[in-house]
Amino acid sequence: MPAAHHHACSCCAEPQDGPPLSYGSPAPVGWKRRYAWRRDSELTADQCVVKGRHFYVHGLIEIPVLDTGDTFSWGVWVSLSEANFGRTCDLWEDPAREQEPPYFGWLSTELPGYGQSTLLLKAHVRTRAVGVRPLIELEPTDHPLAVEQREGVTAARLGELAELLLPG
Template identity: 60%
Template structure:
């Protein structure tokens, strides 16, 4: 046992700092490297368009860490209809945008620690004040991610997530 902050990793046996409280996907699951040169596709840190047919916004799934009062976040992508994407884009820098009703969407990020897949879970995207990423609310199903969003996770679960994502590959 050590008095140093952090944890001993069950994957590599080494001591790591505190486990991260957030992980993010750089692009929607449907983005591929060949789209970089496509004039009808664009990927920014907040929005993505694929071939002028699929529209995505980046948001946060927040999981309360019940034994510490912290919040663990997944940075994810949600697909929106073209109409809702256009509206969200038009209001992107407009103060008061948080008064918008939530936008229906489909989760478009594969979070590999969950089974079954997280891609295409039903969501509601809640805009927040300018400068804050939208909140992603999952439909209240029995999917493990939706359950964790409703019920929260423990600090031990945060550590297991970190171990899995920091050491990908066969286990």
């Protein structure tokens, strides 16, 4: 029988029953704290530039939870070309950004629990309404993360992830 999961919501700190429905990474894999002192590097909650040459956006890989109807989300970083990153920045507060075609990028977050690296999976960044993180759609491969995004997961799988990621 799986362990009961209790956690504090990361947004409001209220106690919650069951495993969390989201986990995230505060920075792309290439970010180092020392870059914060560089003029050509910046990390915000939504975007990242490293050495003026590497550009990232923070988005969500959304996965349906089959037996509950919930949606589980991985908060991940995806690298973009300089041109696509510039376009993303230009439209950041523009409601018309929802009409943008998806931008190609490479997953730049290492996620635990998959038995193989999640780095550099091909992805598409789909811009959503202002104030909503972009949707990250992985290319349909046989990688376990891509399969989960396509086919969904069970609540039991969320319990496994909670066991792996939650302290205690």
